Amino acid sequence: GAVVSQHPSWVICKSGTSVKIECRSLDFQATTMFWYRQFPKQSLMLMATSNEGSKATYEQGVEKDKFLINHASLTLSTLTVTSAHPEDSSFYICSAYGQGGGYGYTFGSGTRLTVV
Amino acid sequence: KNQVEQSPQSLIILEGKNCTLQCNYTVSPFSNLRWYKQDTGRGPVSLTIMTFSENTKSNGRYTATLDADTKQSSLHITASQLSDSASYICVVSVQAAGNKLTFGGGTRVLVKP
Numbered sequence: 190g191a192v193v194s195q196h197p198s199w200v201i202c203k204s205g206t207s208v209k210i211e212c213r214s215l216d217f218q219a220t221t222m223f224w225y226r227q228f229p230k231q232s233l234m235l236m237a238t239s240n241e242g243s244k245a246t247y248e249q250g251v252e253k254d255k256f257l258i259n260h261a262s263l264t265l266s267t268l269t270v271t272s273a274h275p276e277d278s279s280f281y282i283c284s285a286y287g288q289g290g291g292y293g294y295t296f297g298s299g300t301r302l303t304v305v
Numbered sequence: 306k307n308q309v310e311q312s313p314q315s316l317i318i319l320e321g322k323n324c325t326l327q328c329n330y331t332v333s334p335f336s337n338l339r340w341y342k343q344d345t346g347r348g349p350v351s352l353t354i355m356t357f358s359e360n361t362k363s364n365g366r367y368t369a370t371l372d373a374d375t376k377q378s379s380l381h382i383t384a385s386q387l388s389d390s391a392s393y394i395c396v397v398s399v400q401a402a403g404n405k406l407t408f409g410g411g412t413r414v415l416v417k418p
Contacts, residue, residue, distance in 0.1 A: 232408045282348050296348035
């Protein structure tokens with residue numbers, strides 16, 4: 190079945206630094222990738238949608254200059270949290286949709302970001 | 306406004322027992338409905354996917370139903386196991402909405418021995 194690899198699974202960084210999270214579709218081409226964040230005991234909140242080769246579309250309230258998304262190829266999207274603050278600490282999850290994925294939106298395993 | 310409501314928010318069941326989770330949605334136009342299982346600290350894993358023409362789909366001990374007329378879905382877990390402890394999320398896809406998904410708030414299931 191469709192597999193999405195997300196890396197790293199957890200990361201701790203200092204305030205003010207930047208962190209990059211990678212999301213790879215391993216066995217299909219992801220024409221669209223979604224980035225979510227999830228707070229404890231809450232459901233996933235869509236941050237942005239990215240289509241390969243074009244700029245990401247951000248949801249209302251999400252700062253595009255803070256959460257940089259790159260989707261340069263059909264198998265890789267990255268989310269960079271710039272100038273991280275403790276309030277950015279959260280669980281970030283990517284999801285890939287595309288050819289070979291069928292109906293399925295396949296999710297990555299998530300990244301736990303802790304900013305200290 | 307497209308919404309997906311799940312109930313209950315949480316439940317505790319004894320190992321071996323059955324349980325049913327509910328999902329009501331107001332999403333339109335409807336494309337498909339999915340149930341995901343999310344273990345703590347992990348990404349969601351697909352259990353079932355149903356289009357409007359399907360009214361039941363099974364995946365092992367998980368059986369989902371869909372009533373597109375009443376816009377209701379349920380997920381039935383049979384003979385629960387400790388490993389079924391997780392959040393179960395109902396997700397509805399909107400037709401021609403950039404492939405976006407609308408998420409329910411999830412039901413947290415705890416299976417006790």
